[in-house]
Amino acid sequence: MELSELTVRSFANLLGSDAPAPGGGSASALAGSLGAALIAMVNALTLGRKKYADYQALSQECFEHASLLKDRFLSAMEHDTEVFNEFSTAMALPKETPEEKAARSAAMQDALKLCIESPLHMMELCFETVKLADSSLGKTNANALSDLGVGALMLSAAVHGAWLNVLINLGALKDEAAAAAYRTKGEELLNDTVTLSHIVYEKVVNAL
Numbered sequence: 001m002e003l004s005e006l007t008v009r010s011f012a013n014l015l016g017s018d019a020p021a022p023g024g025g026s027a028s029a030l031a032g033s034l035g036a037a038l039i040a041m042v043n044a045l046t047l048g049r050k051k052y053a054d055y056q057a058l059s060q061e062c063f064e065h066a067s068l069l070k071d072r073f074l075s076a077m078e079h080d081t082e083v084f085n086e087f088s089t090a091m092a093l094p095k096e097t098p099e100e101k102a103a104r105s106a107a108m109q110d111a112l113k114l115c116i117e118s119p120l121h122m123m124e125l126c127f128e129t130v131k132l133a134d135s136s137l138g139k140t141n142a143n144a145l146s147d148l149g150v151g152a153l154m155l156s157a158a159v160h161g162a163w164l165n166v167l168i169n170l171g172a173l174k175d176e177a178a179a180a181a182y183r184t185k186g187e188e189l190l191n192d193t194v195t196l197s198h199i200v201y202e203k204v205v206n207a208l
Helices: 008-015 024-044 050-091 098-136 142-170 176-207
Strands: none
Touching: 008 024, 024 050, 024 098, 024 142, 050 098, 098 142, 098 176, 142 176
């Protein structure tokens, strides 16, 4: 069964067990999905309200986009566990002969890149989603304003968690050029997402 099909309790119990996956990467993706869901909810609660008639088109667009991103985060949650399992499979390859050692090392390096690219993708989703939260500020149902702030916080947590998963794998990557490119991209996404999520959060706090 896919992780996203588990009950909340079952997922939490699995996460808290001695199983190496799901781990922090999948938890980060789930946080991102919850953040996107909250942004979708705030816009859904705005649709059809006369008070926000001027923003109906924007709310519809944000609702649809956030709903799509919610599902993309859930797919990323599954993918994170899949790539970890690929790395575990590579680690378990035989290493008795020089040829086996070389093949195992190459497989591990390939899997490592996937383990880096997966959380990097999550970081991209986080930035894309927090921009929707920013677009929704002041244009959505005021009764759900706090939910918009919580969504921004969830995305901040998600991008931080994804970045940690990038970093823990970068150190083992032998391709220095690729590692540098991954690091640059990740740092930019982290800074952009955290900065905007903080702005959204502070605006929400000041408006409450």
